[in-house]
Amino acid sequence: MLRLAVPNKGALNEAAQTILKEAGYRPRSDSKELVVIDEENSCELFFLRPRDIAIYVGEGTLDAGITGRDMLIDSGAPVEEILTLGFGGSTFRLAARPGSMDSVKDLAGLRIATSYAGLLGRYLAETGVDARVIKLDGAVETSIRLGVADAVADVVETGTTLRNVGLEVFGDPIMRSEAVLIKREGAAESNGLSQLIRRLQGVLHARDFVMMDYDIRAERIEEAIALTPGMEGPTVSPLHREGWVAVRAMVRRKGHQQVMDKLWDIGARAILVTDIYACRI
Ligand SMILES: Nc1ncnc2c1ncn2[C@@H]1O[C@H](COP(=O)(O)OP(=O)(O)OP(=O)(O)O)[C@@H](O)[C@H]1O
Ligand SMILES: O=P(O)(O)OC[C@H]1O[C@H](OP(=O)(O)OP(=O)(O)O)[C@H](O)[C@@H]1O
Numbered sequence: 001m002l003r004l005a006v007p008n009k010g011a012l013n014e015a016a017q018t019i020l021k022e023a024g025y026r027p028r029s030d031s032k033e034l035v036v037i038d039e040e041n042s043c044e045l046f047f048l049r050p051r052d053i054a055i056y057v058g059e060g061t062l063d064a065g066i067t068g069r070d071m072l073i074d075s076g077a078p079v080e081e082i083l084t085l086g087f088g089g090s091t092f093r094l095a096a097r098p099g100s101m102d103s104v105k106d107l108a109g110l111r112i113a114t115s116y117a118g119l120l121g122r123y124l125a126e127t128g129v130d131a132r133v134i135k136l137d138g139a140v141e142t143s144i145r146l147g148v149a150d151a152v153a154d155v156v157e158t159g160t161t162l163r164n165v166g167l168e169v170f171g172d173p174i175m176r177s178e179a180v181l182i183k184r185e186g187a188a189e190s191n192g193l194s195q196l197i198r199r200l201q202g203v204l205h206a207r208d209f210v211m212m213d214y215d216i217r218a219e220r221i222e223e224a225i226a227l228t229p230g231m232e233g234p235t236v237s238p239l240h241r242e243g244w245v246a247v248r249a250m251v252r253r254k255g256h257q258q259v260m261d262k263l264w265d266i267g268a269r270a271i272l273v274t275d276i277y278a279c280r281i
């Protein structure tokens, strides 16, 4: 039985549940359910704090988990990324009162508040800056105003939280993060885990691609195939109308309108685009 850790709340919770549901795993029936036994897929889903997930997986008590890259680095747990999941994108940055700092070097001898003490500590060691790390649980942006810190190191996505408290980022981003599937470093991949990976890749492909169908005169088929090469090659079938063929190919969602324009220009007609619900490639 595959034992999988899923964020029980926070920024990754909803998207993690959605991708697992689309991959065919049993959703939890209410937000207070902490363990879901999915007999059909031979899988147990453990809903845990995102921060703790790398610890459980690193200890080997769970086979795999969904967490943020920043959290797994912060934990220092012996885990490795298996798959990036395309959501929960953010940066981890330093911020302070506008104009007060230019680079991490300006923090020497000062106090930096963060919920990611492991990640920040590593960065300070790498950059050779000796600063005091003040570990807080959350809402760290307020710590400067309350006189607990001179700067903060925190997750920034839209920048709204920082703007609201009148802080500004400075220096280079410490790291870019996103949601990832992790396993214990060096652990063998069980059949259940391989199946989970294939299913998640299927969902990611289904989100990335659309299915395109169109009709075109047979003599233009090579130009059309160059525009829509598909995966192994597009399906080309005869049309009842003499001299025409029907083509079906997967096309990247991003830029599919430009592909339609180009197909139209070489004479394709009845160009249809549909979502892919699920796939294995
Ligand atoms: N606003 C955001 N946008 C995108 N990703 C975010 C955002 N806030 C946090 N994350 C990412 O989500 C992951 C989990 O962070 P989250 O804030 O949900 O956990 P937490 O701080 O432990 O929980 P809580 O905020 O409920 O106390 C991290 O990898 C983080 O980078
Ligand atoms: O750049 P933004 O789009 O504003 O997002 C960043 C904010 O989101 C997270 O806060 P969260 O809601 O998780 O609260 P927390 O600080 O208590 O963890 C993070 O810690 C930042 O405060």
Ligand SMILES: [Mg+2]
Binding pocket: 010, 138
């Ligand atoms: Mg948070």
